[in-house]
Amino acid sequence: QSFKSQESLVAEKSYTCADWQGGYQSLTQEFDYWIDDIEGQIPTELQGTLFRNGPGLLDVNGQPFHHPFDGDGMISKITFTNGRAHFRNRFVRTTGYLAEQKAGKILYRGTFGTQKPGGWLANIFDFNLKNIANTNVIYWGGKLLALWEAAEAYRLDPYTLETLGNEYFNGALSAGEAFAAHPRVEKNCDQDGGAPCLVNFSIKPGLSTTITIFELNPAGEIVRQHAHSVPGFCFIHDFVITPNYCIFFQNPVTFNPIPFALGIRAAGECIKFQPNQPTQILIIPRFPKEGQEKIKILETQSGFVFHHVNAFEVGDEVLVDSICYQNLPEVEPKSDFRQVDFEALSPGELWRFYLNLKDGTVRRELIESRCCEFPSIHPANVGHPYRYLYIGAAHAESGNAPLQALLKIDLESGERQLWSAAPRGFVGEPIFVLRPGSEKEDDGWVLALVYDAAHHRSDLVILDASDFSKGAIARLHLKHHIPYGLHGSFTSE
Template structure:
């Protein structure tokens, strides 16, 4: 059975079954290599040439014990290569040191950041502060290396074709062993003359330090710069604990939102909770935007500025985009806000989560008056809703990263208000507010969409939307290809693989013969 897309999700009630949604949480029991996949419906656009990479937890149970939270699962990379209207599928677990040790032991040997405990109760877990680098959050290509990312430690290097794990990489000495490296880099399409990968690492504490790093994303024979070379960096310190998963960039700024969070490490030290379970929002306190000048930009000599978010409470995992509004002189950032930090406490089963008690993510635009920021910080930021339907995993055309974008694509709920599993995709016109939908309901559950521009695209929305969708009807995953302009279905590929609900992914275009 294939998924039947609806024409519009805008006026339909929520239609989902917990058993369908929860059936995606499973161990991946096979690794495939270059397996041909043909459309069950439609046809693959012949111009679609490149590889879609996805990362996410692929191992959720060992020795009969389940992880406490899926974010503690071991990373597995899925690659779908497209060429000439055909597709081939490969998948591999990232062979981290922890994965190999636990595979051999067939039990958990490490605690998980999100609450997974080793067998033996608190006494067996107390004061064991080792972190298992699970490499499960994102996957990007930098030069000839694929990077599997997990933000609490160094990246793992993989072969882009075979997905073979080469091992931990310190990026030619840029990182120190164990140094945090973000799982959410931003790719600058060329604001500083050539494409760059901009990313960061955070050292947290009573005062937190952000290390901003910019790497060449492509070789430049004329200058001798090679892809993966560190081009610029800076370090800045902010007061208070900083839990930062994502950030946004413009040509001149890196924009961070420091959520109003407190961290009480005692339950973690005593073996009662995972580190992330020791985080809590500070009631009534506001988050703060930090505007960090990018090295080499016209703002490079300015000091980072903390600016309070107007909303009294809230939490942000992901940003859509940011840009500098030339007409108003404002810095604009679009982010997905939650009313509070969503978490799964001890004793709760993540498969039984009550969505009605978990705050929904909603897209909000904040405009920062850069002139007022220096004289009236309290009045420098104003915010308005862009989308109040529950949403996540929003993105713009990658060529508009850091620029004023007309369109956004995101995963959303089938219902208009309240929280629920993500079952649809939305294209939002950020200028007019017009919305288009494609729905996988009632038995499909969507993941992060990746917008792929058509080669020689005539417009910002000229391209495709690619996404892995969990098909509860056949307990396996589909790859859906949609027209990015109107979300009309181009093809559905029924994958011979059951991929658990995942996290982030990326598209790497095929190289042209003269590239």
């Protein structure tokens, strides 16, 4: 009897698919209220605003999107003042969102599988993808910007979240030019006399790919911009910076444009992972000098990277920490993303890559094999050596599973701390917020939205970053759920 129950314990999952699926229902309402259902206490020193972005709608009037990455961007913001918290959410009024809401049906092809109703005839030769502004939201240069990597940023009012239009940075960008969703901020940029600098990029696909790098000053102006052409198709979602370089992982994928052009498949369904091809690592100087080699390409084993944690320079080497998948499953045209078989997919693992700029070699080391995604670090350490990282993780130590826990990793001592919301909680991206006046790297809080399937609502959970074993120091119950999101940022301005 006792042997049997132990065995079933081992086989038991930390979640049910039905619970997980609840977090992928659309949220149609827009709210504006003070959060008063709180367990624990919001630290009074925690002052500022957490902005989050992600797909808020997973359907138009009951017509489902094919993939969550195709969902319309919805911004949530939680403002902390004197121990209280205020919530507000609004959809980004993109051209596509407005048109589809008015029509009450899908009018656009989505990148990851959503097609216009009516079969291939309705989709053939339509290369117009819907800018859904759903991936990240940043506050920079006095502007709140919703980002999606294949098109222009949308500017929003930071207080009301009202959509103000596309952002072209005083004409530095032109219509149709993309501004990626993963900017990196170097807090102390030597080139700018110690001022903060935001670095971002754009990818222009084709037979060869153009990568453009933008550097913005604290006023939100593009002060440096340079473009590079690299051979082949690129699917690059994120990058990392150091004081001297931008580093991109060109995942080994091929793109077959024919089914896309013919309206048979969406663009994202024409991307095929190449497990026998190496990953190319593109190293681009941030401040290209006359006569200097413009771009250096190194190679490492095949793998797929969406997100990097951080990078820094040590002597002749650049160290890059990244979440790496052994395989990228194809998006299947007839499938339903809510029916995912987690165990059949490869988990995201955390690796450290050592790029030797002198001899061109790359070696790598596994840091964490527990399934993990959505890393966060102390903002002052971006591009520089660091000790602690916080990341969403699976409840179980091995296997692929939904994110239900928050993991803190001490890269120096190897110590791990895990806070889990299992069995009925599912976590999103954690964000580290430093305590005002903090001196220690982990002196601050970790904020994350947790979908609570038991109540079909989301909580904002606050952990003490220096000690996860305390459990949540505050749990703010929202009045509704927030569909699983992507990225966000915290501003104390």
